[in-house]
Amino acid sequence: MSLERQGRQLGDPLHDAVAGRICDFGVQDATTWCSWRPVSDEVLSRSSLPSQLTSWTLSMGANSLWVGGPRNDTSGDPRGGYAFHETSSQPGFDARMAVMESNAQEPTGASGKCLKFWYAIEGLSASELRVRVRNLQDTESMVIWQTRDTTRGDWKEGQVLYTFTDNHTLVLEGVPVEGVDPFNIFRGHIAVDDLGVREGQECIGLCSFEGGMCDWNNAATDDFDWKLGRGTQNPITGPPRDRNSGRSSLTGGAYVYIDSDFPRRPEDVARLESIEFQETDPTNPPCMRFYTFMSGRGVGSLRVLLQDVVTRRERVVWALARNQGARWLEAQLPLSSNTPFKIVFEGTVGTPRVGDIALDDITIVSGPCATLPTSASPPTSGDCTFEEGLCGWANPNVRQRLDDLDFIRIQSTENSFPSADHTTGKPNGHYMALESPEQKVEGDRAWLISPVMTGRRQVKCLSFWYLMFEPLTDELETKLGSLSAFIKREDASGAIILTPIWSLHNFQGLTWSFAQAPLRADGDFEVVLESVWGSAKSKGTLAVDDITIFDGNCPTVPDAAVVRAGDCTFTRGSCGWQNLTSDSNFYWNNASPSRRPVSMTDHTYGAQVGYIYFDVFNLNSRSQKLQLISPAIDPSADREPLCFTFWFSGFGSDGNTSLAVYQKQTDDGARINSIGSDIVQIWSHNIGLDALSGRWQFGQVPLLASTRFQLVVEGASFNGGYTLDDFKIYNGLCANIR
Template sequence: MWRACELSCTLLLSLLLLQLSVLPTSALPSTLKHNDAAPLARDTPLPQPPGEGSRHKRQTPGDPSEPAQETCDFGTNNDVVLCSWMNVNVTSLKWRPSRGENAYWMGGPVEDVTYGDKFGGYAVFETSERPDLGLVGISAFESAMLISPLRPSTGAEGVCVKYWYSIGGLSADRVRVLLHPMPNAKFIKEDDRTTSSLEGANDKPATAEECKNPEMDKNKNRDQMLQMLSTYDGSDDVVLWEARDVTMGKWSEGQIVYTYNMPHAIIVEGIPVSSGDINRRFRGFIAIDELNFADSSECGAFCTFEAGTCGWVQDENLDDFDWTLSRGSLNPSTGPPRDRSSFSNGGMMGGFAVIDSGYPRRPGDRARLLTEEFQATDPDTPLCMRFWTHMYGNGVGSLRVLIINSQDSDEETIWEISGEAGNLWYQGQVPISSSKPFNIAFEGEVGRNNLGDIALDDISIIQGPCPSAPQIAGNNLGDCTFEVDECGWISPGARDRLDEIDWVRTVASENREPRTDHTIGTQQGYYMTVPKGSVQRAGDRAWLRSTTMKGSTDTMCVSFWYYMYEPFIEPSGPSLGALTLYVWSQDPLEGTTILRPLWSLRNHQGPNWLYAQSKVKSENDYAVIFEGTWGQSRGNGFMGLDDITIFMGDCTTMPDKAYVSLGDCDFQRDSCSWVNTTTDPDFRWASASISRRPTSLPDHTFGGSVGYVFFDVFNQNANKQTLRKTSPVLDGKESCIGFWYASFGSGSESSLSLERLLPEGDDTRGEQIWITSSKGRVQTRPEWTYAQAPIPANNKFKLAFVGEASNGGYAIDDIKIYSGLCKVRPKEADPNYVAEREPPLN
């Protein structure tokens, strides 16, 4: 248990910085989120856009089986519209109705959400557009704003806003959902034909003309808004939600629940990168579809505790008392004076859930709040639960988050924090994944005395991984946002001789790139980067190692955000370097170290933070290692790492190109699993070293002096020598092997071939699938050449590089095995190739 005097500065700083990661609010109680992942209903999978070609709407307005909703699907075919939404005319930047068939003309995804085809409509903002400052009455707003019709008070239950969004291109920065207060507006009710003011007083009957023409109500509301927006400056707007990450041309769902007691409007704001950013001149877009206002229960497990506990229920069996609702503590020595949002911003409305530690409670008493059942999470898409907690008082006990298996009631604590944390609200978050149906529980435990109230507010459950925060509360040792420290991630010591440089935790404001971190998206955020210096060489490496984690039969997934950017590409091509993810373990029988690459990307990937993940499976205790390697352009490029999360799940590798096959090898550390099977001990494939390597042949991977394998034969007896380099046993599926090779020496009969072998048996006899020779080739210096060959296979197999020479040799580097067949390159290396003959002269 923590006590007030024992609460570390690190925890306080962690919680404060975590609070900064949520966008600012004004005096409005609201549930906030700023993540591109979508919340899930409690007992249903995330809805997906219909398949291509479907003309069936995902949701039909007026269907009596559906709850009352207000949806804008932006139309279809030639009738694409903005519905009742309109652009805020304080900027020349506009949202425009469009459809998928205009994607390469006006920008946007190639299909909409509602119909899932190219004819369905959506709203799109072209982010390379610049404001026209010469127009009269137009301000210099650097964003496009789409505003809803005037809306009345939400009531205590709140409103759920659902929408789908897509972000693409270099000039797109972010999309936000704002609440724009309009307290002086008089909302015209369409249902009872009355005009309602702020408090609902002074109601007066509608005129006869208004009763005959309901559209007049909408027009009056619209006229009011246009008049009030003429002086719009955005200063009163409240950010409810934000997404910054590109969606790679796909649609992602967003949801929020908010409450507000006055007339207001909702604004969808598309924001491009700044005008001074070089990327502003590149095309980009932000698109929005299926804008939907619905009952707050439609947003699943979101809860602001202002009209009850939403879908959360009291545990009737395994606790000692119940959570209760409150607007403010009755004891100044414990509990919050008001709810989370009004505590920060001075609002007058809002509630929260709390455990009351007063009489008749005793130390150790527990209260549980449960969700309804969730289905098993997808291995690639865990959940992220965010919430706000207040733990103030001399006798504060513990707050836990538990996952309860719905089938056998097994419980696992995935987040826990204990002791007083000050008279403030702090945000926590935890990743949630399960291969079986489950419930989530908040468990509050009474501490040593009656000054131990624990409060809970603004719960949201969204789709996508997130690091446990504060890091000390989670049970995943590798989770880290790097906002406070390195969370136990370390660099090896100089005596270990595992790397040449160290990763450095740094604040974005002190770096040229990345200009912001990923966690909070500002220049005040922190991330890890590989530093640059004048003494570093191409191929120098930096290791970042996690703490040792306990092995398990469960498959785990490591997710993270990476940044690999070269502002200027050299004439020789991209040469930033590489980022590689390894899993480290030890063989319990032999005590040898096992270092296995799981994920790897090289060189320039773009000026954005990008998402990645890879599965890890180790029954032995293990650690995760990130290796950053500089290429030749280390003075020009940037490499960063942020928001590491480790969760349970047999996830797929993202992006696909980062997958590392068993046969892949860049020969930077060793020959991976490729081994010499040459029978003559005097002639072998060798790793290039400073003292022994072909003249004038740098490493292909990073341009360094070493980092490839070669053979050379200079035999005065002119007898050919055969040398073999054999792969491990590979999976039996159609594949393509790509690699780089270089020849050297003056011998005209040197050759290099590639053979496919049976997984067991004679390694000296195989089927030749690729061959090249130095015969007739004249070269002054060795040069790297790309090659590839198809591997048709239904059963497991091995590969062998076979070199033959009497006065020369070959080098190979950067072996990569791809899924699917390919053509032989160069075409002359096909064993069945027949030289093209020139037509005879007439």
């Protein structure tokens, strides 16, 4: 059958997907579909629900505020073209799925074809991007690639290696949330750019084994080899066919396996090695996915190791042993290395020699992932999807009295929100949420503690997905609470030392969001995820899912979760801020239920406690000064400006009651013990005749520093005072803080 040519001609040097060229969808007034095509009458006629299909739209970044889509194409050019689907719909109408199809493709051959592309997913109404292969002889089609995660304002690269034995097309589907979903009216988009169908070997590291070993080779120093197979000769232990051909009769199929029959002996090892890869991005390591078949009562073990190509040192990053059932088991793990490396699959013969191990469909995708199955994680890795348990994470023992509530492992079917977990995207998926008793107490907290980990010079990165949702978000209504991450260690006396590394408060959105923070620790440590209820009236959800810990010095995500010395909500002490005042009668105090300004509630959550204050009443009508000093604060890494933000409220009858902020450089890191002439006032406020009467007011001040420094907050009054809360130091100019 001859190939049908659509769009640009085969000879076009830039826009021919069939010839292996990249379709960048043109530029400005010359945007083009290349050899791809939007939804056609033919496609609609094949669909059982034609009213729910629509076309992708050709556009460019310059039109994004007008019609939607990303602000730039993958090159960063606002005039560059791309294809996108606006996923929102009018109230009362069902959103439509956008369909785009390649021109006809011939059978791929044993080596397969590699589809490469870039994609962007944003907004509450955007659900999923899928790639299908569709048989031209009938209506059969099969999903070969899909993703649900937002790209957080960036373009991400996708690639998929596939084989097909008949003429076919490739179909890209932009899927919105379902019509019954309340998010379907909110703006969102799914976009693709730089589409190209290439030869199979251009999908580096990917392999379906139909055309051989691809970029994988048997090691020369092991006991025996992995073999290519198409179907087992042993119905008791081996897979009857490869993973893909079990889904479609037109995909063909092969896999690699180790045979435990004679002359193999128990503990014999076979190693399959990848080509050499360069060091991974420390902020965004890739995820390797594959399928394994481990069946038989004598199955040994399968391990995945990362080998440093210079030192030849290896570390185990995934391991599974014994019989896993007569099925293809989905597996995945993050790949992180700060040196060039190889990936090694190591299969070991078990006892008795009745059991085979097979591998199929190795893929590598962008972005970190939690290890699957969770039982394959190294014991102290900290990786967990919570689908099979807690993976070594645990609530503290009640006798330790470290918290008040528990994190509980639940499904969405047990909770009103969210509608699905992050791992599976389904209501029956599992995640961890802060316990929500009928009688909440403001400030009740729960800890979720990781397995013990060993610190070393190599910085690690903690990544996870979080949900902080509350139906009511008005400032005068309830306050949800907080979610924070700490490094937990013990000093020589056994006292717990907590170092905050990530923290967010109150409502953060309606969907699962991505988080990460660097882990820097010497010696043994644990990671603590702490969740705190704010208001006792809160009806919201504080939850985490898909925790991954990998080697890499990652930035904190999102920016608002960065924790600096000096940041403090005052719900857990004073965070290193200390009184400088020598007179114990005139101190900054932490609010308590029995001692606090009348009618004043915490700004963070609206609780009775969780802020600091001073309150002076001096019969001599002499103003009293009270100073509060911060811990030493580091400048930004690039010496850019910082912004110190806080909330304050004044009270009392003394119109001269005042509040001031000072800054002093501390080149040697020493503490300021008193306010001297070398300290600079950078902000001030005076009550005057109008006290704030229990109303919180926002304050901010720019900080310029090239070395370590400290801040001093000074209050003064003879009959009055101030309350303070929610100290936060941000990167950037104060004008950018909202």
